[in-house]
Amino acid sequence: MTARPVRLPRAVAASAVALVLPLAACAGTDEPRPSAASSSSSSTSSSSTSSSTSSSAAGAGAASSSPGQGSLRAELDVVAGPVEQAGRISVRVGESVTLVLNSTIDDELHVHGYDLTADLRAGQTTELTFDATIPGVFEIELHDAGTVLLTLQVS
Amino acid sequence: MTVLAHGVGSRTDLPIPIGFALYGAGAAILASFAVLLLFWRSPHLGGPDAGRPLPAGLQRLLDSSGVRRGLQAVALLIAAFVVTAALAGPEETSRNLGPWVLFVTFWVGLVPVSLLLGPVWRVVNPLRLLHRLLRPLGPDAPGAAQLPALGLWPAAGALTVFVWLELVHPDRTEPVTVAVFLLGYAAVQLACAQWFGEGWFARGDGFEAYSTLIARLSPWGRRSDGRLVLRNPLANALATPSRPGLSALVMVLLGSTAFDGLTRTVWWQTGPGSANDWFSGTVGLLLSIALVSGLYVLGTRLSGRLAGQEQGVQPARYAATVIPIALGYTVAHYFSLLMLDGQTTWILISNPFGTDGVDLFGTYGNRVDLTAVSADVIALVQVGAIITGHVVGVILAHERALLSARRARASDQLPLVLVMVVFTLGGLGLLFGF
Numbered sequence: 001m002t003a004r005p006v007r008l009p010r011a012v013a014a015s016a017v018a019l020v021l022p023l024a025a026c027a028g029t030d031e032p033r034p035s036a037a038s039s040s041s042s043s044t045s046s047s048s049t050s051s052s053t054s055s056s057a058a059g060a061g062a063a064s065s066s067p068g069q070g071s072l073r074a075e076l077d078v079v080a081g082p083v084e085q086a087g088r089i090s091v092r093v094g095e096s097v098t099l100v101l102n103s104t105i106d107d108e109l110h111v112h113g114y115d116l117t118a119d120l121r122a123g124q125t126t127e128l129t130f131d132a133t134i135p136g137v138f139e140i141e142l143h144d145a146g147t148v149l150l151t152l153q154v155s
Numbered sequence: 156m157t158v159l160a161h162g163v164g165s166r167t168d169l170p171i172p173i174g175f176a177l178y179g180a181g182a183a184i185l186a187s188f189a190v191l192l193l194f195w196r197s198p199h200l201g202g203p204d205a206g207r208p209l210p211a212g213l214q215r216l217l218d219s220s221g222v223r224r225g226l227q228a229v230a231l232l233i234a235a236f237v238v239t240a241a242l243a244g245p246e247e248t249s250r251n252l253g254p255w256v257l258f259v260t261f262w263v264g265l266v267p268v269s270l271l272l273g274p275v276w277r278v279v280n281p282l283r284l285l286h287r288l289l290r291p292l293g294p295d296a297p298g299a300a301q302l303p304a305l306g307l308w309p310a311a312g313a314l315t316v317f318v319w320l321e322l323v324h325p326d327r328t329e330p331v332t333v334a335v336f337l338l339g340y341a342a343v344q345l346a347c348a349q350w351f352g353e354g355w356f357a358r359g360d361g362f363e364a365y366s367t368l369i370a371r372l373s374p375w376g377r378r379s380d381g382r383l384v385l386r387n388p389l390a391n392a393l394a395t396p397s398r399p400g401l402s403a404l405v406m407v408l409l410g411s412t413a414f415d416g417l418t419r420t421v422w423w424q425t426g427p428g429s430a431n432d433w434f435s436g437t438v439g440l441l442l443s444i445a446l447v448s449g450l451y452v453l454g455t456r457l458s459g460r461l462a463g464q465e466q467g468v469q470p471a472r473y474a475a476t477v478i479p480i481a482l483g484y485t486v487a488h489y490f491s492l493l494m495l496d497g498q499t500t501w502i503l504i505s506n507p508f509g510t511d512g513v514d515l516f517g518t519y520g521n522r523v524d525l526t527a528v529s530a531d532v533i534a535l536v537q538v539g540a541i542i543t544g545h546v547v548g549v550i551l552a553h554e555r556a557l558l559s560a561r562r563a564r565a566s567d568q569l570p571l572v573l574v575m576v577v578f579t580l581g582g583l584g585l586l587f588g589f
Contacts, residue, residue, distance in 0.1 A: 088421050113166040113525055135530040136166035137419070148431065151424065155169045155530065 070095040076149060078103040078120060078142070090153040091132045097152070098129040099140070108143040111152070117143070163254045163328050164496045166525055167419045170588035171534045179538045183545045183579040187572050190549045191565040198557045203394035206376055206384025214383045223278055224287075231281035234337070236507070241334035245509035251330040252503045257337065258321060260500045261362075263489040266482070269366040273375030276366035282341060283356055286348045296352030305358060306399030309347070311407050313340075313361030315444070318411035322418065323436035364404060371395050371478055372547075392551055393558070395475035402474035405481050406451060409578070410444030412484040416585030417443065447578065451477065454574030462560055462567040472559060473571060476551035480578050483544020487537040487586060491528060498523045537586050545579040 072091050078101050091097055101109060103120040109128065110117050113136060118128040120142075132154040140150040208214075216222060241253025248254050268275055317340075326332045348355040356363050376384050376391040395401070417423050417439065428435050452470050459469035498521075505519035514520065552571055556563040 087425055115165070115522075134166075134525045136169060136525060138166050151421075153169065 071098065072096070073098040073100065074150070075100040076102070078105060078107065078149065080105050080145075088137075088151045088153050090155065093132060093135050093154055095132050095154075096129060097132050098127060101126045101128070105145075107145055109140065109149070110143050111138060111140050113138040163248065163258045163499075164492050165523070166491075166495065168491050168533055168537070168586075169530050171537060171583070171586045173587065175534055175538045176583045176587040179542050179583050180580050182542050183583075184576055186542070186546045187549050187576055190546070190553050191568060191572060194550070194553060196557070197561065198554060200387060200393060200554050201390040203379050205390045205394075206378060206386030208378070209383045209385065217278075217383065224284060226279040227281050227284035230279040231284055234281050238334045238337050240507040241330040241337075244330065244507055246330065248328040248330065249499075250503065250509055252500065252507045253330040253333040254328050255496070255499045255503060257333050258327075259492055259497045262317075262321070263493045263497070265362065265366050266369055266485055266489070267493075269369040270373050270482075272370075273373045274363075274367040274370040276363045277357065280356060280360065280363050282344050282348070282360060283353065285341070286345055286353060286356070289345060290349065290353075293349045296350065298350045299352040299354065302351050302354050302358060304399065305351075306401070307358055307364055307404045308400035309355075309359035310361050310364030311400050311403040313344075313359060314365060314404065314407050315411075317361055318407065319437065319440060322411065322415055323433055323440055325433055358398075358400075365408070368404060368408075368478060369482060371475060372482060389547065389551060389554070392475050392478060392547075393554060395478070397471050397474070399471070402451065402470045402477070403448070405474055405477045406448040407444055409477065409481040409484060410447040411440060412481065412488050413447060413581065413585060414440045414443035415488050416484075416582070420585065420588045422588075450574050450577060454571040457570035458556070458568055461570065462556070462563060464559065473552055473555055476548050476555055476571075477575075477578075479544040479547035479551065480575060480582075481544070483540045483542075483579075484582050486540035486544075487582065490536050490540070491533045494528045495525050496523060498527070534586075538583065541579055541582045541586070545575060548575050 070092060072089065072095060074089055074097070076099065089097075099109070099118075101118070101120055102125050104122055105120065106122050107120045108117055109120055109126070111128070111130070113134055114130060116128065116130055118126050120126050132152070135154050138152045138154070139148045140152055141148045209217075237253055237256045241251060244251045244253065265276060317336075320327055320332070320336055324332065344356070344360055347359050351359070357367065358364070371392045371394075372388045373391065374385050374388055376386050376394060378384050418428055418436075423439070424431075428439060455469035455473045456466040458473075459466040501516075502518050502521050502523070505516045506513045549572055552575070553568060556568045
């Protein structure tokens with residue numbers, strides 16, 4: 001089964017993220033509950049973002065995975081302006097995370113805790129893949145703009 | 156660099172498992188009723204004269220002004236060094252010693268140190284030494300007579316300013332902000348001490364008042380005759396002198412820690428706090444403090460009403476009984492910060508000015524090990540701290556009620572105990588992330 005990245009409206013994407021988790025974590029206990037709750041609340045906030053025409057958003061995301069391998073692929077638009085909190089993505093410890101960033105601005109992406117950075121160039125798509133080996137909740141932010149794009153929950 | 160929670164830090168804690176939250180809540184409620192119904196029916200813990208005195212020689216050493224001035228001089232040198240490093244060291248927060256020392260090593264570290272060793276900041280407070288040096292230059296404490304009436308209100312105000320800086324100020328992690336705050340704080344404190352006299356520091360220096368408050372749950376106390384004693388921390392807490400503003404001080408600590416927890420929840424980050432600006436932060440912080448204060452005043456006054464006691468004195472009477480709950484919140488929210496991101500201080504100390512090739516203690520190349528404490532241990536400590544704080548708080552309130560009226564009925568204590576249960580369930584809810 002190959003990874004099939006699809007761009008979806010954010011609300012759909014968020015539920016896809018939530019769906020992926022039980023597959024990725026076969027021994028799922030009561031853990032996914034908070035993550036499902038967080039995904040749905042994030043979808044509400046960013047659907048209101050996309051409905052406003054001002055350019056203040058880190059917009060649509062999409063997720064797909066290869067079940068069993070434990071991986072998450074999240075796609076984000078990065079545009080200028082104040083970023084509203086784009087919510088939280090949840091993965092299990094040991095999963096592979098791929099961030100796909102379609103940027104309209106130059107900036108530097110920083111994944112806290114893992115201390116990873118990626119240069120974003122206006123008009124280009126940047127991919128950042130890493131293994132989620134450290135448990136906790138981490139911010140993924142734009143260094144120059146000083147804004148938080150996402151929080152990543154590794155549990 | 157922006158961070159959502161508590162000054163600096165590269166991570167925040169995972170939501171605690173739902174099972175932990177539910178078992179914790181159940182344990183808290185059960186323990187409350189056990190204390191009310193099954194525990195002692197007459198005062199039990201010992202008054203302000205309880206305790207085993209330390210050897211006189213040891214007390215003379217600990218109380219000697221020479222030792223205190225020496226320790227204060229060391230603290231002053233360290234403080235001056237940290238401010239210099241904040242201003243002259245690397246500009247990036249992740250490489251600058253200043254924010255990590257202030258927000259993690261000092262602010263969070265003060266809690267375990269005071270809990271183990273007593274009111275240490277009162278002994279080593281470098282501002283006291285500076286005050287002694289500067290005192291001859293200005294007027295000689297013309298306001299000293301007003302100090303007792305002010306009580307601990309100035310300290311509650313000073314701590315509110317600090318927690319606002321720590322949790323709300325947009326540039327709180329910038330080294331320059333840290334340096335400016337420390338210098339400004341010292342200047343204001345010294346000016347106030349010049350006006351009110353040396354007694355100001357115990358009432359107006361937020362850090363000293365904080366350390367002293369936490370030390371109320373340490374085994375180190377001072378009898379009314381001045382002897383240093385080792386005693387039951389619960390008796391120590393109940394011997395806390397009742398001063399105006401004591402409950403306000405505890406509420407600032409409880410409310411601000413609750414707000415720190417709130418800012419980590421998805422609900423806050425995508426809802427009221429989504430703008431992540433100073434306005435939502437300021438309103439959220441003040442509302443949190445107001446909310447816990449309102450609940451506390453309501454609970455204590457209702458308890459007083461049921462017991463037929465004057466209601467106005469109740470909030471002050473029970474203030475010390477909420478210290479353990481505030482401490483439980485603090486441990487739950489800051490334990491992992493001290494253990495994990497706290498490592499940064501010991502890495503950066505090897506090269507405080509970011510000079511090429513300098514590595515004084517051979518730690519500069521180390522990386523913070525964010526897996527040094529497992530997520531399970533963190534969750535256990537968090538729930539354990541909240542529940543322990545709750546149980547100790549309920550026990551103290553029970554004893555306090557018995558002290559105020561020998562035949563206090565258990566049912567009279569119910570409103571305050573219910574408010575404590577609300578604090579505890581709220582604390583667990585914040586750890587669970589709603």
